[in-house]
Amino acid sequence: DAGVIQSPRHEVTEMGQEVTLRCKPISGHNSLFWYRQTMMRGLELLIYFNNNVPIDDSGMPEDRFSAKMPNASFSTLKIQPSEPRDSAVYFCASSFGQGDEQFFGPGTRLTVL
Amino acid sequence: AQKVTQAQTEISVVEKEDVTLDCVYETRDTTYYLFWYKQPPSGELVFLIRRNSFDEQNEISGRYSWNFQKSTSSFNFTITASQVVDSAVYFCALRGGSSNTGKLIFGQGTTLQVKP
Numbered sequence: 001d002a003g004v005i006q007s008p009r010h011e012v013t014e015m016g017q018e019v020t021l022r023c024k025p026i027s028g029h030n031s032l033f034w035y036r037q038t039m040m041r042g043l044e045l046l047i048y049f050n051n052n053v054p055i056d057d058s059g060m061p062e063d064r065f066s067a068k069m070p071n072a073s074f075s076t077l078k079i080q081p082s083e084p085r086d087s088a089v090y091f092c093a094s095s096f097g098q099g100d101e102q103f104f105g106p107g108t109r110l111t112v113l
Numbered sequence: 114a115q116k117v118t119q120a121q122t123e124i125s126v127v128e129k130e131d132v133t134l135d136c137v138y139e140t141r142d143t144t145y146y147l148f149w150y151k152q153p154p155s156g157e158l159v160f161l162i163r164r165n166s167f168d169e170q171n172e173i174s175g176r177y178s179w180n181f182q183k184s185t186s187s188f189n190f191t192i193t194a195s196q197v198v199d200s201a202v203y204f205c206a207l208r209g210g211s212s213n214t215g216k217l218i219f220g221q222g223t224t225l226q227v228k229p
Binding site: 044045098101 | 150
């Protein structure tokens with residue numbers, strides 16, 4: 001069975017550009033999570049969806065970040081405009097229910113120059 | 114507020130040694146869930162275990178074992194007879210249950226290096 005799929009795996013962009021990260025959760029999972037990992041702040045939850053509805057977006061840094069889940073098999077995290085401090089590894093995870101164990105994708109390593 | 118503390122930043126052992134990774138948590142929820150994840154050098158996060166607050170039985174899975182003690186708010190992870198492939202960053206995480214949230218609070222992680 002396929003795990004969580006993320007694309008791209010690596011993204012290098014210049015400050016001010018728009019960045020879109022994509023995630024396909026495990027089929028049948030109803031909850032989807034976006035995390036960011038940095039050396040300074042560790043792993044932090046940005047936003048999560050349950051049944052395609054955003055439940056908790058308190059971790060979204062600012063208005064430059066937005067996330068959508070138009071259907072059960074796809075989600076995007078967009079940064080516009082990007083800044084160097086957004087450089088991090090962004091993980092998508094999914095779980096059957098919002099309280100169940102979360103399975104992580106391989107991550108997207110974002111570098112903003 | 115919820116918090117997870119992994120006081121050991123880095124641990125280095127020689128292959129076949131036993132090693133324990135500490136995890137201390139804080140929560141006011143009476144129902145909560147604890148997790149361990151492994152992040153090998155390749156970068157992905159691998160789920161290892163979930164334990165709920167009502168189940169204090171120790172868990173053993175092969176060379177891995179977990180000791181959950183509510184009295185000390187700890188959920189420690191022991192690797193017996195460590196192997197080089199165990200080298201990774203290990204994260205302990207907490208999810209509160211009273212608010213029915215899926216949010217995981219992660220510790221800062223412990224980097225384990227197993228030398229041959």
